[in-house]
Amino acid sequence: MIKKLIQAAALLAACSGAAQASTYDFSYSFTSNFSPAHTQPPLVTGSFDGTLNGNLLTNISDVSVAVNGVAFNGPLSIGSWNPSVSEVNFAPNAAVVSTDGTLNNFVIVDTNDPTLTANWTNLFYYVNGTGPQGNSQEVSLQNIAGPSGFDADSAGVG
Numbered sequence: 116m117i118k119k120l121i122q123a124a125a126l127l128a129a130c131s132g133a134a135q136a137s138t139y140d141f142s143y144s145f146t147s148n149f150s151p152a153h154t155q156p157p158l159v160t161g162s163f164d165g166t167l168n169g170n171l172l173t174n175i176s177d178v179s180v181a182v183n184g185v186a187f188n189g190p191l192s193i194g195s196w197n198p199s200v201s202e203v204n205f206a207p208n209a210a211v212v213s214t215d216g217t218l219n220n221f222v223i224v225d226t227n228d229p230t231l232t233a234n235w236t237n238l239f240y241y242v243n244g245t246g247p248q249g250n251s252q253e254v255s256l257q258n259i260a261g262p263s264g265f266d267a268d269s270a271g272v273g
Contacts, residue, residue: 137165161211172213189225190225202229204229
């Protein structure tokens with residue numbers, strides 16, 4: 116089962132009764148299914164600005180992602196995977212980012228082409244439901260110039 120290692124932590128908290136944007140950090144460590152196999156496992160880290168509503172983060176902006184400390188080329192787009200059309204939905208607030216990993220459905224990539232057929236060099240996604248490869252939960256890193264990784268749980272979210 117996939118360990119839920121993406122953890123959002125508020126860096127700035129402004130409690131005035133109304134939800135306000137804060138900066139959140141996240142990380143994901145691939146423990147298997149990564150390449151090149153003889154290297155250290157890819158560690159994906161990043162941050163974004165957003166508003167925490169319950170366990171969901173909304174109004175996401177200023178996304179940054181790095182793999183083993185090397186930043187993704189930008190600008191980056193964030194959206195959600197739509198399995199019915201096999202495309203990424205880049206509409207505002209389409210991405211589902213949660214403090215509960217079983218609710219995540221987000222794709223971060225350096226293109227805004229929903230079919231992902233345009234040139235891109237970096238892609239990171241964490242999708243529940245039916246992922247791009249058909250599993251019930253998938254976390255994938257595709258990095259043209261560096262390490263890649265894939266974790267899947269086809270038996271159920273765990």
